[in-house]
Amino acid sequence: MAPLSPNDPNSFSRPDLVVVKHMKFVLGADFKEKIFSGYVELTVEKIVDSADELVLDTQELHIQSVSDKATGAALQHEQVNDEKNKVFGSKMIIKLPAGNKFVIKIDYKTSPSATGLQWLLPAQTAGKVHPYVFSQFQAIAARSFVPCQDTPSAKITYEAEISCPKELKVVMSAIPVGDPIENDSVKMYSFKQKVPVQSYLIALAIGALESRKIGPRSTVHAEKEIIEESAKEFADTETQLKTAEDICGPYVWGIYDLLVLPPSFPFGGMENPCLTFVTPTLLAGDRSLVNVIGHEIAHSWTGNLVTNVNFEHFWLNEGFTVFIERKILGRLHGEKVLDFAAYGGLTTLKDTVKQLGELNPLTSLVVKLDGVHPDDSFSSIPYEKGYVFLRYLEKLVGGPSVFEPFLRKYFDTYKYKSISTDVFKKFFLDYFAANAAVKEIDWETWLYKPGMPPVIPDYDKSILDLVTKKKEEFLNWNSERRANFPFSIDELSSEQKIQLLHEIVNSGPQPIPKLQMWEHTWNMSKVQNAEIKFAWLRIGLISKWKDIVQPALDFVNDVGRMKYTRPIYRDFYAWEEVRPQAIENFNRHKKFMMHVSAFTLEKDLHLK
Numbered sequence: 001m002a003p004l005s006p007n008d009p010n011s012f013s014r015p016d017l018v019v020v021k022h023m024k025f026v027l028g029a030d031f032k033e034k035i036f037s038g039y040v041e042l043t044v045e046k047i048v049d050s051a052d053e054l055v056l057d058t059q060e061l062h063i064q065s066v067s068d069k070a071t072g073a074a075l076q077h078e079q080v081n082d083e084k085n086k087v088f089g090s091k092m093i094i095k096l097p098a099g100n101k102f103v104i105k106i107d108y109k110t111s112p113s114a115t116g117l118q119w120l121l122p123a124q125t126a127g128k129v130h131p132y133v134f135s136q137f138q139a140i141a142a143r144s145f146v147p148c149q150d151t152p153s154a155k156i157t158y159e160a161e162i163s164c165p166k167e168l169k170v171v172m173s174a175i176p177v178g179d180p181i182e183n184d185s186v187k188m189y190s191f192k193q194k195v196p197v198q199s200y201l202i203a204l205a206i207g208a209l210e211s212r213k214i215g216p217r218s219t220v221h222a223e224k225e226i227i228e229e230s231a232k233e234f235a236d237t238e239t240q241l242k243t244a245e246d247i248c249g250p251y252v253w254g255i256y257d258l259l260v261l262p263p264s265f266p267f268g269g270m271e272n273p274c275l276t277f278v279t280p281t282l283l284a285g286d287r288s289l290v291n292v293i294g295h296e297i298a299h300s301w302t303g304n305l306v307t308n309v310n311f312e313h314f315w316l317n318e319g320f321t322v323f324i325e326r327k328i329l330g331r332l333h334g335e336k337v338l339d340f341a342a343y344g345g346l347t348t349l350k351d352t353v354k355q356l357g358e359l360n361p362l363t364s365l366v367v368k369l370d371g372v373h374p375d376d377s378f379s380s381i382p383y384e385k386g387y388v389f390l391r392y393l394e395k396l397v398g399g400p401s402v403f404e405p406f407l408r409k410y411f412d413t414y415k416y417k418s419i420s421t422d423v424f425k426k427f428f429l430d431y432f433a434a435n436a437a438v439k440e441i442d443w444e445t446w447l448y449k450p451g452m453p454p455v456i457p458d459y460d461k462s463i464l465d466l467v468t469k470k471k472e473e474f475l476n477w478n479s480e481r482r483a484n485f486p487f488s489i490d491e492l493s494s495e496q497k498i499q500l501l502h503e504i505v506n507s508g509p510q511p512i513p514k515l516q517m518w519e520h521t522w523n524m525s526k527v528q529n530a531e532i533k534f535a536w537l538r539i540g541l542i543s544k545w546k547d548i549v550q551p552a553l554d555f556v557n558d559v560g561r562m563k564y565t566r567p568i569y570r571d572f573y574a575w576e577e578v579r580p581q582a583i584e585n586f587n588r589h590k591k592f593m594m595h596v597s598a599f600t601l602e603k604d605l606h607l608k
């Protein structure tokens with residue numbers, strides 16, 4: 001299949017011919033209809049003089065009119081649908097007037113089924129009184145919110161005026177401008193994003209939100225029921241931010257706020273600029289899951305400043321981000337903690353390669369996405385294989401003291417740009433031209449061959465040792481001798497417990513009496529830490545333990561984070577006896593899920 005456009009197989013747009021430089025949104029949220037309506041103004045520039053049309057991505061948008069702002073003249077436009085590219089939405093073509101620069105005004109409405117928006121009923125929120133809406137546009141869902149060049153190969157600045165019922169508050173991935181303007185029952189919030197961003201970084205949420213300052217440039221927003229807890233859990237945000245600056249260079253986005261979403265948010269975190277979105281499952285009570293914040297902070301350089309040109313090069317975003325995330329961890333807690341996390345990542349990488357198959361092209365670092373929706377290619381591979389590659393390169397060139405200055409130079413050179421893997425490769429080889437070791441890099445295998453990476457780094461195992469010991473104890477323990485349960489996990493940190501449980505998942509089904517004993521002693525299915533609970537539920541499901549079915553269903557009905565729901569539903573599917581019950585549960589709950597969750601789980605359950 002031919003790419004939809006030269007720089008991006010997943011977008012119809014042609015920023016190489018005519019580029020959108022700035023967008024102004026003037027929209028109102030209608031919670032009854034579950035739509036946004038209003039207009040957007042696109043500031044457009046021709047790149048190629050002969051170009052006479054602007055091509056935009058749209059998905060289920062109702063376009064009312066298109067005009068040239070300068071003259072008010074209506075512009076001819078059409079939305080083209082092509083059955084075989086249906087998952088990418090419709091191609092919108094606007095005929096351009098004479099000239100080189102325009103502001104084009106588009107009056108439109110979104111659809112209640114917009115893939116990038118989730119409209120929540122009051123019952124789906126913590127407060128249960130007010131509705132809520134949030135966006136998740138990565139990878140290619142911005143087109144369901146606004147007609148745009150929905151490709152990371154192009155960047156725009158934006159401003160917005162968003163209105164909502166006056167009991168609610170709007171937050172966006174931008175800097176708030178002034179106080180909201182109130183009239184009658186409506187409040188209007190204004191924002192400005194002065195740093196050019198790719199379309200998937202446009203983000204907004206509206207709900208009954210409270211705000212607490214947690215640092216000199218950080219405020220956390222959440223429903224009042226979880227605001228205090230959130231402020232405590234994320235109190236170390238500024239420390240992580242400063243550490244990231246120390247590694248990467250100056251933070252250009254002004255503020256770094258957090259929005260803690262309702263539980264149906266499909267990801268752990270999303271690096272929306274100025275305002276990271278996070279799942280409430282990070283509220284473990286002991287700050288043990290704040291590496292996700294470190295990860296999203298790292299995206300302020302890797303992904304948000306230096307951006308993958310399209311999702312075939314997604315590892316440039318995520319692999320680098322995991323690499324920086326773990327450097328932050330190392331700076332704050334030491335090299336041993338860094339290596340323990342890296343080892344955990346290696347466990348994830350092995351699991352993913354096994355699950356996808358070692359010949360699966362999606363286990364390559366750089367993938368082909370012609371005709372493939374990026375959501376279908378999503379996995380831990382770009383994260384963890386990318387991490388291993390960068391760790392290999394770092395060691396090869398002489399370690400962090402040599403590699404970190406290189407990284408800063410790379411960020412500084414490609415900030416505000418979108419690049420492919422070849423650009424990175426060339427920059428790396430030029431920078432290290434005098435370093436003989438780089439000749440031995442087998443780029444072809446690392447970048448384009450499926451399966452496990454050709455070189456696996458040797459990580460420090462001192463924190464892992466206790467986990468290994470506990471695992472042996474557990475696996476060798478004879479559950480017939482119930483009275484002497486040999487097994488205490490009190491000495492383990494939350495991170496060690498999580499690793500232990502993952503390793504037990506990978507050890508296959510366990511005798512049920514052992515699980516009962518463990519549950520009885522440690523109350524495992526009631527723990528607050530979502531990572532621990534998730535792994536525990538999986539151990540039970542893999543062991544076909546009937547008592548775990550209901551807690552596992554309750555968990556996936558409550559929590560939308562796909563990192564948890566996908567493996568649990570896959571375990572349910574593999575257990576034939578409970579499969580119908582799980583499918584019935586999914587069908588009953590899918591209307592409460594974000595589109596990306598329902599779409600992905602449907603495939604995991606072989607329903608599509």
Ligand code: BES
Pocket residue numbers: 138139267268269270271291292295296299318378383563
């Ligand atoms: N940018 C991703 C989330 C994402 C990826 C959304 C692709 C849509 C499409 C985010 O930075 C991320 O990787 N989140 C992880 C955090 C983890 C790796 C620490 C998550 O959600 O679990």
Ligand code: ZN
Pocket residue numbers: 295299317318321
């Ligand atoms: Zn990420």
